[in-house]
Each structure stands twice: as C-alpha cells, then as structure tokens.
Amino acid sequence: MSQTYQPVVGLEVHAVLETRSKMFCDCPLVDSTHAEPNVAVCPVCSGMPGMLPVINQAAVDYALRVALALNCQVHPTSIFARKSYFYPDLPKGFQISQYEQPLATQGWLEFDTLEGTQRVTIRRVHIEEDTGKLTHKHADGQRYSLVDLNRSGVPLLEIVTEPELHSVEAVRSCAYALRSVLRYVGVNSGNLEKGLLRIEPNISVRPAGSTDFGTRVEIKNLNSFRSLERATTYELQRQAALVQQGGQVVQQTLGWDDDRGVTVAQRSKEFAEDYRYFPEPDLPPLVLDPAWIEQVRAALPELPHARHNRFIERYDLTPYDAGVLTAERQVADFYEAVLEAAKQADAKLAAHWVSGPLFNLLNEAGVELHALQFGPAELAGLLDLVAGGSINAAGARQVLGELFAHGGPPAEIVERLGLQQISDPQQLQTWVAAVLQQNLQQVTEYLGGNAPLFNWLFGQALKLSGGKADPAKLRAELQRQIAATETSGEELP
Ligand code: ADP
Ligand code: MG
Numbered sequence: 001m002s003q004t005y006q007p008v009v010g011l012e013v014h015a016v017l018e019t020r021s022k023m024f025c026d027c028p029l030v031d032s033t034h035a036e037p038n039v040a041v042c043p044v045c046s047g048m049p050g051m052l053p054v055i056n057q058a059a060v061d062y063a064l065r066v067a068l069a070l071n072c073q074v075h076p077t078s079i080f081a082r083k084s085y086f087y088p089d090l091p092k093g094f095q096i097s098q099y100e101q102p103l104a105t106q107g108w109l110e111f112d113t114l115e116g117t118q119r120v121t122i123r124r125v126h127i128e129e130d131t132g133k134l135t136h137k138h139a140d141g142q143r144y145s146l147v148d149l150n151r152s153g154v155p156l157l158e159i160v161t162e163p164e165l166h167s168v169e170a171v172r173s174c175a176y177a178l179r180s181v182l183r184y185v186g187v188n189s190g191n192l193e194k195g196l197l198r199i200e201p202n203i204s205v206r207p208a209g210s211t212d213f214g215t216r217v218e219i220k221n222l223n224s225f226r227s228l229e230r231a232t233t234y235e236l237q238r239q240a241a242l243v244q245q246g247g248q249v250v251q252q253t254l255g256w257d258d259d260r261g262v263t264v265a266q267r268s269k270e271f272a273e274d275y276r277y278f279p280e281p282d283l284p285p286l287v288l289d290p291a292w293i294e295q296v297r298a299a300l301p302e303l304p305h306a307r308h309n310r311f312i313e314r315y316d317l318t319p320y321d322a323g324v325l326t327a328e329r330q331v332a333d334f335y336e337a338v339l340e341a342a343k344q345a346d347a348k349l350a351a352h353w354v355s356g357p358l359f360n361l362l363n364e365a366g367v368e369l370h371a372l373q374f375g376p377a378e379l380a381g382l383l384d385l386v387a388g389g390s391i392n393a394a395g396a397r398q399v400l401g402e403l404f405a406h407g408g409p410p411a412e413i414v415e416r417l418g419l420q421q422i423s424d425p426q427q428l429q430t431w432v433a434a435v436l437q438q439n440l441q442q443v444t445e446y447l448g449g450n451a452p453l454f455n456w457l458f459g460q461a462l463k464l465s466g467g468k469a470d471p472a473k474l475r476a477e478l479q480r481q482i483a484a485t486e487t488s489g490e491e492l493p
C-alpha cells in the first residue's frame with residue numbers, strides 16, 4: 001500500500017457460543033457440515049407464531065466469560081431486541097439481538113506485532129441468535145433455494161472493535177488473539193472454515209497524518225485467516241489506488257472471491273436499513289447477579305497474552321517460543337505439566353522438545369495433543385534422561401517416536417532399544433584408540449594441518465560406538481588422545 005495512505009480497520013466478529021442447546025429453545029447445536037438439514041428444529045427456532053423463547057443460561061455464561069476476558073464493562077442489565085427484516089432464512093421475520101443495551105462495552109484486547117504489543121478497544125459484546133442457511137441451486141433450467149433451519153437460533157456472540165487497526169499485520173494478529181481468547185475460555189473452537197467463527201473487517205484508508213475517517217467497506221465470507229489477510233491487503237490497495245486517482249470509496253458490503261483474489265460487491269450500504277429495533281416483548285431484561293459475574297471472573301483461566309508474557313519472564317523463553325507454546329491452552333498446560341514433573345530437564349530443553357520434535361510428530365500424524373499415548377510425566381522422564389546425559393538427542397528422538405506410537409515408561413524404552421548413552425571412560429578410550437590405530441594416515445594428515453579430518457575421525461569413533469557414545473565426552477577423549485600422540489612425538493600405539 002502506498003506510503004501516503006494509512007489503513008484503518010475495525011473488526012466485527014461473530015462467534016458461535018458452542019453450548020449444547022440453542023439460544024432460546026432446547027434444540028441441540030449440530031455440525032453444519034455433517035447433519036441432515038432441518039433435524040434440529042422446533043416451533044421456537046422455526047418461528048411458529050405464539051411460541052415463547054427462553055434464555056439459555058449456559059450461553060449467557062459463555063458470553064460473560066468472553067466479555068470479562070476482553071476486559072469489558074459488563075452491564076448488570078441488558079436488553080434483547082427485535083431486529084426486523086425479511087429474508088427466507090429468518091422465519092420469524094426478525095432476529096433477536098442486543099442493541100441499545102448490550103451485555104458489555106468498553107473493553108480491550110492486547111496482541112503482538114513486530115512493533116511490540118498493541119491494544120485495540122472493544123466497543124461492544126452482545127448476544128444474538130443465528131439465522132438459518134440458504135443453499136441456492138440451479139438445476140434443470142430452474143433456480144431454487146433450499147432452507148435449512150439447523151442453524152436458526154444458535155447462540156452467537158458479536159464482538160465489535162473500534163477502528164484502531166492500522167496494518168494488515170495488526171488485523172491478523174488481533175484476529176488470532178481474539179480467537180485464542182475464545183478458545184482459552186472454552187466457548188468457541190475457532191473454526192473459520194465451518195463458520196463457527198466469522199471475522200469481518202471494516203476497511204477504509206485516510207491520508208497519512210489525518211485523523212478523519214474515510215468511507216469504509218465491510219468484507220464478508222472470509223473462511224480462513226489467509227483469506228482475511230489477502231482480502232484486507234487487496235482492499236487497502238484498491239482503496240488507496242482509487243483515492244489517489246481522485247475516486248471515492250463507496251460504502252458497501254463486499255464478498256471475497258478466494259480463487260480470483262478480489263473483493264466483489266454484495267450489496268450497497270449507502271442507505272442504512274431500517275431494522276425497526278424494539279425490545280423483545282417475549283423476553284425479560286437480562287439481569288445478571290453481581291455475585292455470579294464475580295464467580296465467572298474468578299473462574300477465568302490465565303489468558304493467552306498474560307501467559308505468553310509470563311512464559312518469557314519466568315522460563316526465559318524467546319517471544320517466538322512463548323508464542324508457540326501459549327497459542328493453545330492445552331499446549332501451554334501440557335508444557336507446564338512437563339516442567340512440573342521434570343527433575344533435571346529445564347524449561348528451555350522442554351520448550352525445544354515440545355515445540356520441535358513433539359509438534360512435528362503431531363502434525364505428521366494429524367493427531368491432537370489430548371489424543372497422545374503418553375502424558376507430560378513421560379515426556380519429562382525422557383527429557384530428564386537427556387539432561388542427565390543418559391541418552392543423546394538422536395536416541396531421545398527414537399524414544400519419543402516409540403512413546404508416540406505405543407506409550408510406556410521412557411526408561412524401559414531406552415533399555416529395550418538399547419539406547420543407553422555410554423560415557424564410561426574406559427569404553428570411550430578403547431573406541432578412540434581403535435579408530436586412531438585404524439586411520440594412521442588420517443591422523444598424520446590432521447596433525448599436518450588438515451583440520452577438518454578431526455570431525456571425520458570423531459564420526460568414525462561415534463560409528464564404532466553404534467551411535468551410543470556420549471558425544472561431548474567422546475570428542476574430549478579424541479582430543480586427548482591425539483594431543484598425547486603429538487606431544488609424545490611417538491608413533492601411535
Ligand atoms: P454498523 O453499526 O453500521 O455496523 P459501526 O459504526 O458500528 O457500524 O461499525 C462497525 C465496524 O466498522 C466496527 O468494527 C468499527 O470499528 C468499524 N468502522 C467504523 N468506521 C470505520 C472506518 N471509517 N473505517 C474502518 N472501519 C470502521
Ligand atoms: Mg454492525
């Protein structure tokens with residue numbers, strides 16, 4: 001994007017509150033990608049006249065967790081309202097949402113960028129219900145649409161930030177941080193592809209240095225973080241080029257065409273729709289007991305950003321490693337459980353083995369941490385063997401592979417696979433002596449100045465040990481014996 005325009009972006013996020021039942025009825029939440037259409041539907045969520053909604057307390061609990069995790073001011077009383085409009089996926093003709101008196105306002109979220117930690121203001125957090133889903137078909141020369149109400153009435157949390165994001169990196173990082181919070185507090189799995197989390201950037205540009213706001217567009221239908229980034233980048237460039245040429249941005253809702261890599265017009269937003277909001281007469285105001293709010297606050301886990309900072313300070317990890325280890329709560333929990341169980345292995349060693357070899361195995365097998373055949377205690381046991389010098393890194397990798405496949409006590413696996421690292425001085429001496437004797441020519445050349453031959457000789461000795469010699473001690477022994485021949489000036493034994 002050109003230097004002369006500053007990006008201005010605010011996020012509107014819809015997160016499904018993944019409770020058991022819907023927002024105002026007992027129907028279960030079903031997986032939209034597997035369930036048959038219209039299997040989770042009742043008179044309430046299909047909009048039959050005269051049916052009464054009942055507030056799902058679990059959904060309020062979930063919403064409250066997020067509002068508190070986002071440092072919001074939670075309002076003791078909030079009001080559900082009817083947002084009226086016609087659309088075939090909305091059988092009641094209105095959506096129940098919170099409007100004038102939302103659950104919570106004025107919070108903030110911290111996230112990291114290359115320039116350091118940034119903070120975005122959370123304007124509001126409110127509860128609403130989802131709509132049904134339409135599938136448009138075109139067959140036998142006819143166009144028609146199918147209506148699936150499984151999603152109708154599913155609890156949604158809307159989270160709106162102020163337009164305070166000024167780079168694509170900030171947009172991405174803020175969106176990730178928000179997703180991470182939702183996952184940490186256990187209300188949403190963060191799945192964009194399935195539409196469980198929908199992130200819609202509102203985007204405008206303004207001349208650098210200006211504090212006015214330019215006309216914004218809103219982008220919908222982004223089903224991955226990659227799309228969020230690409231669409232934001234594209235749109236910022238499009239707007240900057242347009243304004244530069246003297247054109248004007250039209251306020252509208254855009255879709256993202258992932259194949260072509262362009263934003264496409266969906267509907268013009270030049271005329272604000274009149275939703276005729278009014279308080280939902282079938283629901284009482286949502287009144288929260290202050291004691292309950294405090295209970296939910298007290299039960300919040302340590303949140304990702306705080307945990308990230310604590311990992312850096314307490315375990316002396318790099319920001320990168322701390323980021324990898326705290327992105328998911330279960331990973332961070334696992335890591336800290338390893339540290340808890342370890343007797344000799346330190347935080348850095350554990351960080352390396354969790355974020356490196358263990359993650360590689362998980363990724364290759366497509367397995368989640370909770371499905372592992374072993375627990376943190378086993379990994380700690382293995383790392384203690386490494387830290388204590390009982391096995392070397394290559395051996396430990398083998399043991400980890402074995403743990404991953406079958407589980408079991410690490411010490412037993414080491415024994416069974418014969419991976420015990422050998423550091424007995426007598427034994428090392430014998431191996432080194434044998435190698436020197438068998439390679440007199442190379443030793444002479446090394447002493448004559450061919451330095452790289454040292455590593456070659458070391459490799460021979462390690463090979464002779466079957467890879468089991470303690471590498472540091474073996475190296476020292478090799479150095480010692482070569483130095484001895486040199487100073488004695490004698491022929492090799
Ligand atoms: P509406 O209520 O019509 O959806 P809002 O003013 O509440 O509009 O803003 C919706 C979202 O758009 C918020 O995330 C906000 O930060 C963002 N936004 C508002 N104005 C701008 C702007 N000029 N540029 C970019 N984003 C904006
Ligand atoms: Mg809005």
Ligand code: ZN
Nearest residue numbers: 025027042045
């Ligand atoms: Zn229902």
